[in-house]
Amino acid sequence: MDIIKILENTISAFFGIDAAYFALAAIGLNIQFGYTGLLNFGQSAFMACGAYGLGMTSQYFGVGMWWGILIGLAFVIILGLLVGIPTLRLRADYLAIVTIATAEIVRLVVRSVRFKEYFGGSDGINSFSKTFRDLSPFDPGAQYGVRPFQYSGYSLWTMIVGWSLVIVFSVLVYLLMKSPWGRVIKAIREDEDAVRSLGKNVYSYKMQSLILGGVVGMFSGMIFALDRGSVQPDNYSRDVTFYVLTALVLGGVAKVSGSVIGPMMFWGLYVFSDNFLRELTKDRPFEVFGVGIIQKSQVGPVNYMLIGLGLMLLMTFRPQGVFGSKEEMALDGR
């Protein structure tokens, strides 16, 4: 077993592009879910808004790539209003139901044959990231850095942009949540009626939170699309939302640090467990006293089982996540 390789890959995953785009999505979700208490189960739809905003610049609109940000913003606002107007007046559960359905609708629409002209159908869109690639100061073919921090030129470029965005949005969210706006948002999470009785337009604040969180999610989708160099409809399925949610809870909700470190740990653990199992079964199935435990072809599913088990243990023994506040947790239901 090559322990060095496992550790190298794990450390590399901590800072990899997957962690970066998850962190962005988690920061957005944290505004909605962690601070405002909005159960948004459709963050992947907001990520798709960003990815398709970029993709459609070349696929349909035929304009420069930077217009993608504006198009993505327009998509996010339209989606936020569509989802928010009917549900934000209702109890939190309804938003959860509607957002999970909306995300699926978005995915099915963009992959449909009927709208292939606009969204590229199930093939997605591939030819939009040239402007971004040309901006890269690195040689895309060359390897940079020393192991375990060794990345190709293009990966390094997207990572730098991705993590820069993570830092920018972390600072912005931190400022927002320190401000009176953040105070209203957190108060809404605790009790809407109390906030309403003090003269705040709760509905409007919830809408702002939904859309602001969606905008951060949009950048996550953009980074993901730029890294892959393509926009694929099935990259924005429910799984993504739930992994992001998982990563956020792992780090600790309603904490900026939690929303950044959580995704890093999520990917670190994922890659560690995956690599470990692969090394374990590389030459022959893993056996204990002659009883077969796991073989090569089972690594994928077993990895998810282990992650699920780990999360259950986390929820049992540290429900506030790694960075969450135990004090706040103890106040629940009082």
Place this chain on the structure above:
Amino acid sequence: MDAERTYTELALRARAALASVNASPGVAKPDPILLAENVRRNFGGVTAVDVQHLEVQRGSITALIGPNGAGKTTLFNLLTGFDTPEAGEWMFDSKNLKKVVAHKTASLGMVRTFQLTKSLTKLSVIENMKLGATHQMGEKWWNGLLPFRYRKQEAMIERRADELLKRFKLDHMRDQYAGTLSGGQRKLLEMARALMTNPRLVMLDEPMAGVNPALKQSLNEHIRGLRDDGMTVLFVEHDMDMVHDISDWVVVMAEGRIIAEGTPEQISANPAVIEAYLGTHQGKSLLEEENA
């Protein structure tokens, strides 16, 4: 008790004005701050509230009493926009509130508290207080990103919040989570937080529920203090001693309607009120009832 109490000039004026008012349901007051006309609300087949006419005198402490299910809280909800009636008009300071949504009433100067205390448990006591201030620059998200835009106003709000906390003797809990307060302290916090909106009319829904007798006395003083500061108080209460002690005027509701109004003395002698509270057979023993 009444004899040794001193009143501010304002309170004396309100009391004098009310002294000349006829003690009958739906009577007009010389200077009403709140006025409701034919307000009706049905829940299914049940008429929860059916108020023909109600006026609340400016500068007074008015108690709203009545047996459970009389519609007191529903009336509160209707007047503050938390619920919508089937019919009726109601005005605050001669502004019609029919089309005004709940969150706007607070900025007009009309604030309410809740029967089940709504302290925001995961916010600190001081944050709870600062939330109450209206027209905050920093409550716009784009200003929230620029601390220098709201810092000055925030400091002013914090000063005012600290003063109120001191007055309500919560200053030692300032930085604790509101969730760590006792039930009575939460009632105090909710009242203090409501005052942060600079209201002219304070509507308290059962301020004494679940409060121990020692704290009740100080709550009494605080409510009286509101009137002395020029605010009008309308409160729902079951504790008759307290109602008798601090209110200038009492409105009695039963089965959604106003059945009596008057000074506390008039109300405690009113047969309709006794009937509503104790039933028609009061005074008779169970044995007599069975024989009848």
